[in-house]
Amino acid sequence: xxxxxxxxxxxxxxxxxxxxxxxxxxxxxxxxxxxxxxxxxxxxxxxxxxxxxxxxxxxxxxxxxxxxxxxxxxxxxxxxxxxxxxxxxxxxxxxxxxxxxxxxxxxxxxxxxxxxxxxxxxxxxxxxxxxxxxxxxxxxxxxxxxxxxxxxxxxxxxxxxxxxxxxxxxxxxxxxxxxxxxxxxxxxxxxxxxxxxxxxxxxxxxxxxxxxxxxxxxxxxxxxxxxxxxxxxxxxxxxxxxxxxxxxxxxxxxxxxxxx
Numbered sequence: 001x002x003x004x005x006x007x008x009x010x011x012x013x014x015x016x017x018x019x020x021x022x023x024x025x026x027x028x029x030x031x032x033x034x035x036x037x038x039x040x041x042x043x044x045x046x047x048x049x050x051x052x053x054x055x056x057x058x059x060x061x062x063x064x065x066x067x068x069x070x071x072x073x074x075x076x077x078x079x080x081x082x083x084x085x086x087x088x089x090x091x092x093x094x095x096x097x098x099x100x101x102x103x104x105x106x107x108x109x110x111x112x113x114x115x116x117x118x119x120x121x122x123x124x125x126x127x128x129x130x131x132x133x134x135x136x137x138x139x140x141x142x143x144x145x146x147x148x149x150x151x152x153x154x155x156x157x158x159x160x161x162x163x164x165x166x167x168x169x170x171x172x173x174x175x176x177x178x179x180x181x182x183x184x185x186x187x188x189x190x191x192x193x194x195x196x197x198x199x200x201x202x203x204x205x206x207x208x209x210x211x212x213x214x215x216x217x218x219x220x221x222x223x224x225x226x227x228x229x230x231x232x233x234x235x236x237x238x239x240x241x242x243x244x245x246x247x248x249x250x251x252x253x254x255x256x257x258x259x260x
Contacts, residue, residue: 001025002058005103011087011095018096019052021061021068022104031065034108037100038066038115038141038257041092041122042073044164051119054243055250064254066115067107069100073118077149077172078125079184092116093129097136115257117141119246120214121164123205124149124186130201131189141253142205143246147186148217150179187224194228203232204256206249208239 003020023031042051048070051057057068076088097114101107108114116137118126123145130140146152150173152164173179183189193200203225207218225232235252239245 002052004052007099007103009091009095009099011091013085016091017048017072018100019048019070020100020104021052021057022106023061023065023067024106026058026062028062031062033106034110034113035065035067035106036113036115036257037069037107038117039069039071039092039096039137041078041116041118041125042070043118043120043122044073044075044077044146046119046122047072047074055247057250060250060254064258066254066257067104069096071096073122073125075121077121077146078129079172079174089125089129092125093133093136111135112138115139115141117143117253118145119143120241121146123147127186127203128184128189130203131186131193132183134193134199134201137201139257140201140203141256142203143249143253144207144211144214144241145205145218145221146214147205147221149173149184150176151217152214187221190225190228190230194230200230203230204235204253205232206235206237206252208241208245209236210238211241211245213241 001022001024006015006017009016023035042048051070061068071092078089078092080087080089101109114137116126116130123142124147126140126142130137173184179185207215233256235249
């Protein structure tokens with residue numbers, strides 16, 4: 001079942017659209033409620049409608065019995081900026097979870113059934129908030145994530161397809177020093193969780209071998225996780241930073257979420 005809804009967000013200080021897929025009445029056997037739920041974040045320059053129409057979330061939701069909630073990302077890198085009344089990070093990781101559970105009572109409220117994921121910028125956002133809100137999200141799926149956001153803003157990458165204007169780095173992520181030492185840096189969050197003996201969400205990542213924009217960063221992140229002794233489910237293969245690759249690899253994300 002596909003639903004598009006609009007509600008007034010207190011953290012964004014305005015109305016916002018959300019696209020919802022429920023594993024109910026869609027040609028597959030209806031899933032048993034309460035439904036596990038994946039909060040899935042769009043990438044830079046994309047919005048929820050683009051993901052909802054270009055990728056088979058409706059089929060995956062029905063087939064695997066997982067509800068999917070897709071908000072808009074607005075090129076925010078899912079960061080909070082109270083000076084602009086735009087708490088995009090807190091919105092997706094806190095308010096969106098609370099509101100959708102109230103709107104759709106069949107969504108599970110269990111930690112074990114609550115997941116976050118995304119593509120590119122959204123994969124970065126999923127890593128940031130999945131680790132920072134490790135008591136909310138039990139699993140994280142990252143598709144071609146901009147996992148090292150500081151490198152994505154590097155002027156040397158400006159000629160690559162999908163690159164982010166370097167001038168936005170300070171505005172969006174607060175500058176290099178603040179980024180590296182804060183929860184906005186997934187590696188820093190992982191160090192703190194590991195050193196504190198706190199639980200770390202299970203993670204799945206995919207990235208195409210020909211993805212010039214983020215492949216090197218994803219490989220570096222894989223190596224970092226290996227050094228920490230943190231398990232990672234990884235799905236590579238040939239592919240670019242584009243819809244055809246994500247279309248081909250989306251089902252593996254749902255298999256991971258279902259434990260298959």
